[in-house]
Amino acid sequence: MSAQALSSSAFGMSPFGQGSSRVTPTPGRTPFAPSATAVDGTSVIGTDLTILGRDITIISKNRVQIDGDIRGDVAGREVTIGSEGSVLGTVTGEKVDVHGGVKGAIRAVAVVLHPSAQVDAEILHRTLSVAEGAEAEGHWRKGNESELKPNLDAGSYPDSAGRQGL
Numbered sequence: 001m002s003a004q005a006l007s008s009s010a011f012g013m014s015p016f017g018q019g020s021s022r023v024t025p026t027p028g029r030t031p032f033a034p035s036a037t038a039v040d041g042t043s044v045i046g047t048d049l050t051i052l053g054r055d056i057t058i059i060s061k062n063r064v065q066i067d068g069d070i071r072g073d074v075a076g077r078e079v080t081i082g083s084e085g086s087v088l089g090t091v092t093g094e095k096v097d098v099h100g101g102v103k104g105a106i107r108a109v110a111v112v113l114h115p116s117a118q119v120d121a122e123i124l125h126r127t128l129s130v131a132e133g134a135e136a137e138g139h140w141r142k143g144n145e146s147e148l149k150p151n152l153d154a155g156s157y158p159d160s161a162g163r164q165g166l
Contacts, residue, residue: 047084075150083116092150
């Protein structure tokens with residue numbers, strides 16, 4: 001980039017001609033408001049990502065694939081822990097597929113532990129499938145509907161300052 005282009009970018013002008021390169025925000029929309037409800041889609045936590053912290057809850061209103069490492073809780077309609085993924089915390093969903101590791105708790109209507117799964121958890125479920133080769137320790141029992149339903153309402157969780165909602 002030329003010195004002129006760099007200089008004009010620094011003052012809010014586009015290096016490609018007249019005008020600003022800034023995106024105009026949507027009126028009345030703030031980045032701190034809850035995101036719009038998506039009807040479909042999969043969120044992915046990649047193998048190069050580790051999420052650490054106190055009282056962290058990752059929420060997906062649809063599907064979430066965990067290929068990285070989470071030290072916190074995960075809630076989604078469908079949660080998949082990939083073969084390289086791990087969760088130290090509670091995993092909650094309508095369906096939870098585990099190919100990787102979970103230490104803590106799993107709460108779901110349907111839980112599937114695949115051959116590569118390594119689980120040390122309390123598992124509440126309606127149906128539990130454990131494939132040959134899966135390593136599973138802990139306690140499991142059938143849960144009732146209220147115990148198994150994932151809470152996907154981000155506004156019902158306290159923020160980092162202990163305040164309820166976003």
